[in-house]
Amino acid sequence: MPRFSKSVSALRSSAIRELMSLASRPDILSFAGGMPGNELFPIDEVEELFRNLDTKTKQAAFQYGPTPGLPSLLESLGGFLERKGLPVKKNRLMITTGSQQALSIFARAFVDPGDRVLTEYPCFIGAIAAFRACGAEIVSLPVDEAGIDIAMLRQEVENPDPAKFLYITPYFHNPAGMLYSTNRKRKLIKALQGRDIPLLEDDAYGDLWFSDEHREALQPIKAIDPEDIDVCYMGSFSKILGPGLRLGWMLAPEAIYEKCELIKQSADACSSSFTQVIADAFIRSGRIDTYVASVREEYKRRAASMVKALRSNLPAYVRWNEPKGGFYIWLTLPEGADATEILKRAIEGGAVFVTGSTFDPQGTRNNTMRLSYCNNTPEEIERGIPIITRAIREVCG
Amino acid sequence: MPRFSKSVSALRSSAIRELMSLASRPDILSFAGGMPGNELFPIDEVEELFRNLDTKTKQAAFQYGPTPGLPSLLESLGGFLERKGLPVKKNRLMITTGSQQALSIFARAFVDPGDRVLTEYPCFIGAIAAFRACGAEIVSLPVDEAGIDIAMLRQEVENPDPAKFLYITPYFHNPAGMLYSTNRKRKLIKALQGRDIPLLEDDAYGDLWFSDEHREALQPIKAIDPEDIDVCYMGSFSKILGPGLRLGWMLAPEAIYEKCELIKQSADACSSSFTQVIADAFIRSGRIDTYVASVREEYKRRAASMVKALRSNLPAYVRWNEPKGGFYIWLTLPEGADATEILKRAIEGGAVFVTGSTFDPQGTRNNTMRLSYCNNTPEEIERGIPIITRAIREVCG
Known part of the structure; x- marks a missing residue:
């Protein structure tokens, strides 16, 4: 048996791979x-944008x-993020491979x-995988419909063996679907300062987002720019252009950024220039805004079908959230x-x-389930939901 | 100061970043x-290949x-590698982000x-960075014009605290330029078995390669498929299509592959589908063969200019290799x-x-230098080399 590193020896395959192969079977509604x-992908737009680039950019x-x-x-994305109120100039921005x-x-x-x-429960599986691969011991704090449990968070920050960081996905949570309230974010900031x-x-x-009324709650904590917390913000082109481009970003304070750049250099040298050129053209042409507006409407329609x-x-004994985005x-x-x-x-x-x-x-609590409406037409949703209910x-009576 | 992980705390910025920014100044021959x-990039060919893909593939x-x-x-690349004699079916192939x-x-x-x-001295800087980022202690064994020092390797494999692996770049070494001899590969295999x-x-x-006569020496050790060594083979589209696609591959025995797939999943989920679709079309159309044949000729011409x-x-006191590829x-x-x-x-x-x-x-031995001829026209080479000599x-008299 090869002599693997300690954290890797402990890694076990997740059930996700099997599930995803099921999900790609044409006879199964996923x-x-x-x-x-x-x-929904903007294929024609991207082809046209690429075709019209000058030779130097194509090279x-x-x-x-x-x-x-x-x-x-970095410049065009920086502008995009500044329009959300993010303190781009006070931090360092880096493109990541998703x-x-x-x-x-x-x-x-x-x-x-x-x-x-520290993470939320439930927690995005990609984060669980990334933290596990480094041998992290994950402590998960439950979320309700407004955000993470603040009492438990306060207890954790008092722990004499303090956690290395807190990871949260406050905006249309994956998988919990919910949106942090402004009040909950305020309490979280206070607990961490x-x-x-x-x-x-x-x-x-x-x-x-599906409605303008939630815009305030969508203000990132990074944009609030609280004192005495190192906020490392991350985002992705996956949902606003296409995951196949494998482009995301991090916006982090200088000292953390410096180490992250060295890790990135050792991890894959740089992200794809090919897809970066596309993302840049997509932002600069303004297509990103019209595209995001159009998929917002489409996901809203799909969400409404699933809600219906x-x-x-x-059954009435199942608790669930009506999605806001x-x-x-x-x-x-x-x-x-x-x-x-x-x-x-x-x-x-x-x-x-x-x-x-x-x-x-x-990996124990199992009286919950995640339904995605992103990848199905309203007709498929109408057909599929009754199978699940x-x-x-x-099972539950 | 953030509480970084142990191996990351020790990471220091390399001089490479500074050098590369110098290298991009238009007034400096790099x-x-x-x-x-x-x-040299096959821009028009790739644009045409992409345009002609069906909608499903574009999606x-x-x-x-x-x-x-x-x-x-995986299928088309597998065929490409099998044509080099690599045991694709006995191992597992994975696409990597470069x-x-x-x-x-x-x-x-x-x-x-x-x-x-264990590495060679000199050693590819990307490997040094990747190993360092995990906190490795790197033991480097010198290479001569035919490969790694076998006597020193034999000593190292006897070490009661055995190294975790040996990393080599036997075929047109970066930076040493040389090609392992068939005989040296044979001895290396024997030492590791x-x-x-x-x-x-x-x-x-x-x-x-610049000449057919070196084809035998180019047979990968992985293709020789020696018993009792876990050979993990890796390659890249960077030099045969374009580094901006960020696509490479690994071919590894099942037990090692399984762990690597879990690490890859946690590292970036998958490599860019966008550029994978392009690489696949490039192989299947046969363009890869005509393209590689054409750049081979071009690099041969550039190498000849630099040799001249x-x-x-x-000065006669400088030792150097005449490149074979x-x-x-x-x-x-x-x-x-x-x-x-x-x-x-x-x-x-x-x-x-x-x-x-x-x-x-x-980071100490410094009586050596690497010259690249890949990115310069013969005219630039004729102008630049005398500046360096x-x-x-x-300095040396």
Whole structure:
């Protein structure tokens, strides 16, 4: 047996791979993935944008670029982020290979095997994977409909063996679907100030709001720019252009950025210049704004279909959120219910979703389930939801 | 100060960033980079290939793909590698974000802080960075014109605290330029067999041979498929299509592959589908073969210009290799000479190269220098080499 490193020896394959192969079967309706709909990608626009680039830019697309990103994209993206109120000039911006790489780099920057890190429960599986790969011990604090449990967070920041960071996804949470309230963010800031626990703020879905009234709650903590907290902000082109480009970003204070750039250099030298050139043109042409506006409407339509189907079919004992944006609806079943058993029956009926235990760093709590509406037409949603609600009734009564 | 992880706390910025910014100044002739010439990229061919793809494939380009790579590319690349005699079916193939990511993944799979790893001296800087980022203690064994020092390797494999792996770049070495002899490979295999020290074989330049007569020496050790060694082979599209696509690959035994796939999933989920779709079309159309044949000729022409310029201008006390392929010529100055002083004077004259200490994991030995001919026209080479040889004479007499 090869002599693997300690943190890697402990890594075990997750159930996600198997689930995703199920999800790609044409005879199964999948509400499992967090993938944008294939038919929504701006293919023609991107082809046209690329065709009209000058030769020098096209050559740059094939060439190595600087580790932090192509200067032109750093500039255009910086402008895009400044329009959201983010303090771009006071920090350093870096392009990453998807925001997954930002997570991986932050984990490597801070975590030695056995170190404690704080996350939400439920928690984005990509974060669980990135933290585990560094040997982190994950302590997860529950979220309700307005954000993370502040009492538990206060307890954790008093711990004499302080966690290396707190990771949150406050804006249309994956998988919990919810949006942090302004008040909850304020309390979170207060709990962290002066504690030497950096905040990793993941904002992959914030652009996908369904109504203007939530704009205030969408202000990133990084944009509030609180004193005495190292806020490391990250975002992604995956939901506002296409995940296949593998482009995300991090905006971090100088001292943290410096280490992250060295890790990035060692990890993949730079992100794809080819897709960076495309993202830059997409921003500079203004297409990003019209495109995001159009997918916002489409996801809103899909969410409404799923809400309608759930309202008609879901037993009253299931708690769930009506989404204000993003991709997900999170169902909480009665205590002790087994989402894995429901999944089995749903698959037999021809529909698939992700069970809650997948998003539990401890891998135990399983009376929850995530439904995605991002990758289905309203018709598919109308057909698929009754299969799932029937499976719930069969298992939970 | 943020509480960084142990291996990251020790990371220091390399001189490479500064050098590369010098190298991009239009008034300086750069023989520093390992970048293909911008004017050589197959831009029109790739645009045409992309335009002619069907809608489903274009959609897949924007979408997430499986962590190991798009199935169609794994198939076409597998065929490409089998034609080189590589045992693709007996191993597992994975697409990586440049071969830099393959290095980073292997390092993370095997290295705990303080673990010893074996490299060549001189050694590819990307490998030094990847190993350092995991806290490796690098033990470097010198190469001569035929390969690594076998006596020293034999000593190392007897070490009671055995190294985690041996990393080599046997085919048109970066930076040493040389090609391992068949005999040296045979001895290396014998030294490693049954020793539980995996071999990381980096073959980023092997396709860029200048003459058919070296084809035998170019057979990868992975293709020889020796018993009782875990050979992990890696390659890259950077030199045979474009580094800006950020696509490389690893071919590894199942048990090692399994861990690597988990690390890859946590590192960036998958490599760019967009550029994978392009690489797949490039292979399937046969363009890769005509393109590689054409750049081979061009690099051969550039190498010949540099050889000619060095023959006319270099003092006799400088030892160097006449390249048989790849991108580099490696100069060895008299013992005690300081390549950094030569670099300073060369920059004043308007030319830049990379000093040997950059490729020394210990960062001390500095009587060597790397000249790249890949990114310069013969005219630029004729103008630039005398600037560098003059600087050598000024410093070394």
